[in-house]
Amino acid sequence: MQVLVYKDAATIAKAAAAIFAGEIAKKDGYVIGLATGSTPVPTYQELIKMNKEGVLDFSKVISYNLDEYVGLEPTHPCSYRYFMNEQLFDHINIDKNNTHVPNGITCNAEEYEEAIKAAGGVDLQLLGIGSDGHIGFNEPAEDFVYPTNIVKLTDQTIDDNARFFNSRDEVPTSAISMGIGTIMSAKRIILIATGKNKAKAIAAAIKGPVNPAMPASILQMHQNVQFLLDEDAASEL
Ligand code: PGA
Numbered sequence: 001m002q003v004l005v006y007k008d009a010a011t012i013a014k015a016a017a018a019i020f021a022g023e024i025a026k027k028d029g030y031v032i033g034l035a036t037g038s039t040p041v042p043t044y045q046e047l048i049k050m051n052k053e054g055v056l057d058f059s060k061v062i063s064y065n066l067d068e069y070v071g072l073e074p075t076h077p078c079s080y081r082y083f084m085n086e087q088l089f090d091h092i093n094i095d096k097n098n099t100h101v102p103n104g105i106t107c108n109a110e111e112y113e114e115a116i117k118a119a120g121g122v123d124l125q126l127l128g129i130g131s132d133g134h135i136g137f138n139e140p141a142e143d144f145v146y147p148t149n150i151v152k153l154t155d156q157t158i159d160d161n162a163r164f165f166n167s168r169d170e171v172p173t174s175a176i177s178m179g180i181g182t183i184m185s186a187k188r189i190i191l192i193a194t195g196k197n198k199a200k201a202i203a204a205a206i207k208g209p210v211n212p213a214m215p216a217s218i219l220q221m222h223q224n225v226q227f228l229l230d231e232d233a234a235s236e237l
Contacts, residue, residue: 001219002226003206005234009042009194012228016126017046019190019226021056023124028060031116033125033178034088035066035136036080039192040126044088051092058094064116065101066127066136067177070150072104078164079104102148102176109176113148116182125186129193132156133201133214137177144212146181150174180218189225191216193233202229203236 006012020043024030034040050056065080074081081101089099102112116122127135134140137151145151152174153161162168183189193202205216206227212218219225 001206001222003229003234003237004226005229005231008230009039012192012194012230013042013046016043016190016192016228017050017056020047020124020126021050023188024056024058024061026123029062029120030060031062031064031119031121031123033066033122033183033186034063034084035126035128036083036087037128039128039194041087043126043192047088048091058092061094062098062119063094063100064112064119064122064178065099066183067175068102068104069172070104070107070174070176071172074101074103074105078170102178104172104176107150107176109148109150112176113179113182116148116178116185122182122186123188125183125189127183127189127191127216129191129198129201129205129216130157131160131197131201133205133216135180135183135191135216135219137175138180138183138215140213140215142212144180144215144218147179148182149177149179151177180215184218184222187224189219189222190228191219191225192228194230196232196235198233199236202227202233206237 068080072079139154158171204214210217
């Protein structure tokens with residue numbers, strides 16, 4: 001596990017995009033795992049810029065997203081499919097048929113897991129972290145859940161994500177998410193965290209025991225993971 005601390009979110013975005021560019025160039029059919037939320041947006045902006053400048057080609061890239069809210073149609077403005085189209089896919093030369101986000105209506109967990117396996121697994125997975133330590137939507141629990149599954153969101157996650165909805169009542173209470181095993185099967189992982197509200201989760205994930213009550217702590221067991229943090233997120237290390 002490598003921990004890299006940067007001065008701000010913009011510098012992290014450049015570093016993360018450079019990792020993506022170096023990895024994607026390695027082979028046709030490279031599989032990237034993508035995340036939603038506020039944290040990856042500057043990275044996506046860098047990827048869009050590099051694609052427009054002609055230094056990063058997505059035409060042969062395949063993507064799988066971590067998660068989706070249960071009950072939201074892919075066309076719903078708060079769905080993660082909609083978010084990905086708006087924040088990244090509509091602005092780069094990726095074939096939309098090669099982009100995959102779990103379906104929150106059919107909740108095809110097994111099918112999603114099998115599709116990732118059939119694609120050869122994720123080569124590079126991008127992660128954020130919840131203030132409660134979740135990765136994907138794998139919330140603190142008594143046991144790690146390994147395959148793609150349906151997860152009940154914690155009150156903390158619902159509070160955190162209410163900012164994307166008109167009111168807290170509109171936030172779905174469950175989600176379909178890649179499991180801990182799906183994430184751990186990725187060949188390389190980069191986790192980005194910025195801001196003071198992530199500092200406690202980051203410290204527990206990196207220095208605490210590996211424990212399903214702090215889902216991100218499982219990453220201590222991964223052989224190729226880098227944490228890209230700003231000074232605030234790293235402040236309790
Ligand atoms: P955020 O979400 O980037 O919006 O803070 C991160 C996460 O929940 O994984």
